[in-house]
Amino acid sequence: MELKIYNQSEELKLTVSTSSSSTWNMELMTENAISVSFTHPFYVPLDVNDYVLLSGVKFSINKEYKPKQKSTQEYTYSVKFYGPEHDAQRVMYLNLTDGQYDVQFSLDGSPREHLKKWVDNMNRIYGREVWSMGDVVVAVNQTIEYNNSSCWDALASIAEAFETEWWADGFTINLSRCERGERISLGYMQGLTSLTQSENSNDVKFFTRLIPLGSTKNIDRSRYGYSRLQLPDKSTYVDRNTQYGLYEYVEEAAFAEIFPHYTGTVSSVRSEEKTGEDKKPFTIYYFKDNGMTFDPSSKDNEIAGLVKHVSFQTGDLAGRDFEANYNSATKEWEIINIYPDEETQIPGGNLIPRVGNTYIPWNFRMPAEYETQAEQDYKAAVDNYLKTYSEDVSKYGGDTDYIYIDTHNVPLQLGQSVRLTSDEYFGEVGYRDSRMTKVVRKLDNLSIATIECSNQVGKGWKSQVDSSITQLKYVLEQKEETTLDILKSWDGRTATDYRVMSALRVLKEITQRALSKIGPDQTEYLIKYLGGLEIGEAIDSLTAGKGIIADIIGRMQLSRLEVRNSLVVLRLIINEIQAMSGDFTFSDCGTIEKVELLDDGTYRLTLEKRTDTDWTSLDENDVMLSIINTLLAGGTDYYTSWFRCVTKNRNDNTLTVVLYPDSEVPGGKNYPPVEGYNVTRRGNAKVPDTGEAPNERAQSWLLSSREGRIMFLQNVFKPILEDYNYALTLGRFPNVKMIEKLPIGSTDVGVMSKIGVFEKIYEADWNGTIIPKKVDRGEWSLATAQGDEPYRFVDYETQLENQKVITTLEQH
Structure with a gap:
């Protein structure tokens, strides 16, 4: 992959070609980095904040790097570039309240309050609002001691305290279980070329x-x-x-x-100003709940030795717990103040109860229901x-099939929701729902990756915490809270899952992105009509129809079709005259009924039997191919599988075959065979010893309308054809050395053969003019002209069986 490296002034510093081992490594709560290896002919050190761009994300170096010198003209590099969330490793988590700059402090607050301080500290370094909050769990307040913590370590502490995970989506930081995207199915031979199980870390819970x-x-x-x-x-x-x-x-x-418990709603609030024994004023807050039908302070409901509490669920006091007294006469709660410091009381200031807030009272006996x-x-x-x-806590993963990943647009990202399918691994259910927790992608082809899926993440070190799978501290269920940021019509910021658009911005986006239904419009992009298409007044009839009709099975009906250049069809019917296209092999063949991958890497092919005695004529050492084509059925696969027969079991009508390596097949890429498709013999891998008769199984006829010729192939011992394999061709000449120096163009047609035996050869041009047969008798001499065999211009007339007379000329 070509990678451009820039300095922090955004000037291009290096353009390099990375090695095949270079990767993009993503692991939940652990790493988002690019590992790059390359060589360069000059000594160019890399500085802090030098960066590369990959998929629109900036990855930077966090310390100076000097390459290894291997010679005077070769320097090797093996360096890491880190994603933006790794900036948290160089930023301290400070208490910035009221101009403070404390590195050692405690914070009692909700998940959002702890994460908001993280965002403030990160934006402090950037000097502008770059980071924002996304999904945040809703949980009771927690007190966390921060002692000289970096923002990276603070994230780990916050996630651990609230029993959840942290993850970044660009410059949006989330504090919730990392799982996103529509669930996709992956399995062996369905997006994965391998599927493996591995043990999870020792601190992941498992019990029965x-x-x-x-x-x-x-x-x-x-x-x-x-x-x-x-x-x-x-x-x-x-x-x-x-x-x-x-x-x-x-x-x-x-x-x-x-x-x-009972969840109540505040119906009214009042306060009273009091003066303490220290002569300092304070405020007492009272609230009523008109919906509460029992008396927490009644003799029947009191529990000896316990002080009543109220825990607010919503409002400014959400997540906070207070001691409280209930007055049975006035039917109101009195909140007992708490004092975080000498100058602050809670409730107080903006942190007070309000009408509509919900709360839970406790530490008293509830009614039996x-x-x-x-x-x-x-x-x-x-x-x-x-x-x-009690479920299997193992990690499952494997290597991706890049063709499947590209074809099905599978997102290879942390948290991607997946359904892993395997009857062997997952028993009767046959699948396991999980999410990607580790993805290592090749820079040469980002669709080639090794993925790891797990429902639980262990805390192997301080920056890697337990996700508790669904954050199972039941309230009954941990919820997520999202802050909405409104994008105005003039706002140039990018739309994300954490921002909403104003009405005018929505209309602007519709105008830019959607095709109009109220006026003429156009687009430069592909439009897919998945339900079909009708133009004008459409009537479906071959004799009395109108308009243009195109249905979802590929049939189109219209009155007139004009083609300016060419028309290419797989099947053409004109007054019931049929035409064919494609490659036709005249050789042993069969249809694959079943494919089994064996432990030694070979495949067992069960061939279809059309009758009880229809035994396959394919045999050991046969060079075979099978073309897989799902295009006509609406699929996207079109490729050729090449393999050689190792053993044959006539009783079972099976062949055991081995795939040819990529380097030995046309096109440089081989694929496994697929059931339901035809297989045919192209040749046979057994090379005759000296003196042995030719191997007749190493030959076959091939008619190719695509290449424009009929061929008889001989001595075919492997998939890639050599010049000597073309024993006879009729039609367009193949690209072989035999005709390189002849005046034959790439579109000329004719016959090429090792041996030609003819009784007569006639030559004429396209106008029917006979071309004389010229006999070169050397330099002209008078003696020859006057001798017994003089120079001559002779014509021969021959009457054929159909009474037609033809003339041939001979000119000396």
Whole structure:
């Protein structure tokens, strides 16, 4: 691949051709980098911020690089260019609030608050708004201690604290499970040339018996009978997939937020100003909930020794928990303030409760119906958790088939949703839904890649954290929160999944991208009419039709067709006169009924039997080919498979064949055989020893309307034909050395043969004028002219059986 390297001033520094080992490496929460190897005749050091562009993304060097000198005219390079998210490794995660520049601080906040500080720090280095937030999980507040952390390490800490993953989409940072795109199916011989299983990291959870511990919130042992929330059937453990063996695991934290609870809505808010014992003023906030039908402070609902709490779910206080008192007389909650520092109280300022906010109160006894519902929610969460971690946690992957990847436009990106198909690996189900967590693409051909798919990612080092597959800390389900950025009609920024367009911008985009239905329009791009096409008043009739009709099976009907240059058809019917095109081989042949790939890399071909005694005439050492063509059926495959017969089993009507390597077939690329297609013999690989008779299986007839000739081929011992294989050709001459010095053009036709035996040869031009047979008798002499055999101009007349008289001339 040709790669252009620029300096940080955007000036071209080097243009190099990379080696075949150069790759683009992407691994979730670990790396997005280009590994490049190349040689150069001059010494050119690479500086920090030198960069390359690949797929529209800038990859930069993060430290100075000097090449290795191998000679005075050869320097070798092996260097890495890093994607934009790696800039986080050189930026510190600072507390910038109120002009501070702290490297050691703690932050108690929601996932969005922690990630917002990351975005602010990254944009601080760029000097402008470059990075923005995308999908962010919704979770309860967490306090994280940041101690001299880089933004790279801070991402790991944030993802670990909120039990999720981080990933970048360009300059959009996401804090959520990395899975995107429409699910695509991949399997062996369906986009992958191999499929392998490998072990996941040791810290990825796997168990078949779950011992869950329910929440203690709002549970009164004296009435409920247990100190923790129980499953509906009061079972103490749950099993699944024990055929893998018994692997026990205890989980409590994942179910901590499932308890008998009521989700209320704030209906009114008031506040009172008070003065503390230290003479400093403070504010107390009260709120009512008109929808709550029970009294948390009643004697029946109090739990001795517990202080009531309220946890806000939405609004400015979302994710925050407060001690609270409930006044049964006024039916309102009093929020107990918290003081992060001497000058700040919460609630206070902008962080206050508001009408419409939702909250959950706890640490008191709930009515019995709430306990029943909590048990059902608890069971659903336990079953889902066990299902998640009792599945095979192995990683699956393989090498891609670049033709399939290109043909089906398969995105090779981190998080791409895939369905891996394999009856051998995945049993009766036959597939596993997963996503790409590692992709290594070849720079020479970005469709050639090695992919790795896993539903879980282990935390092998500080910057690689556990994704917990669906972030299973149940509330009941972890949600994602997205910030919307509005693009105005004049805004030149690129549209992404995290930006929305104004109405005027939408109309502008429609005008630029869509074909008009209210006026004339045009496009420079291909238009596909998948449902067919009708032009004008369309009536489908060969004798009384109107307009133009083109249907989805490829039939077109119209009144007049004018072709200025040429018309090429596979089948032409005019008054029932038929024409043929293509290559026709007159040799042993058959139809492949079944293809089996054997352990040694050979293929077993089962050939179709048209009758009980229809045994294949193909034999050992035959050089065979099969043309695979799905174009007429709406597919995209058109290629030739070349192989040689190793053994033949007449009883089973099977052939065991081995593929020829790419270097030994026409076109330089070989493919496996496919069932349902014809196979024919072109020759035979057995070369006769000296003195042996010619190998008659190494010959065949070939009629090619594509090449414009009929050929008899001899001594064909391999797929690529040599000059000596053309024993006889009739039609356009092949490109062989025999005729290189003859006055024969590339479009001339005639007969070329090793041996020619003729009784008579007649020559005439296109006008019927006889061309004399010239006899060269050397230099003219009077003695010869007057002798017994003088020079002459003679014509011979011959009467044929049909009474036609022809004349031949002989001129000396």
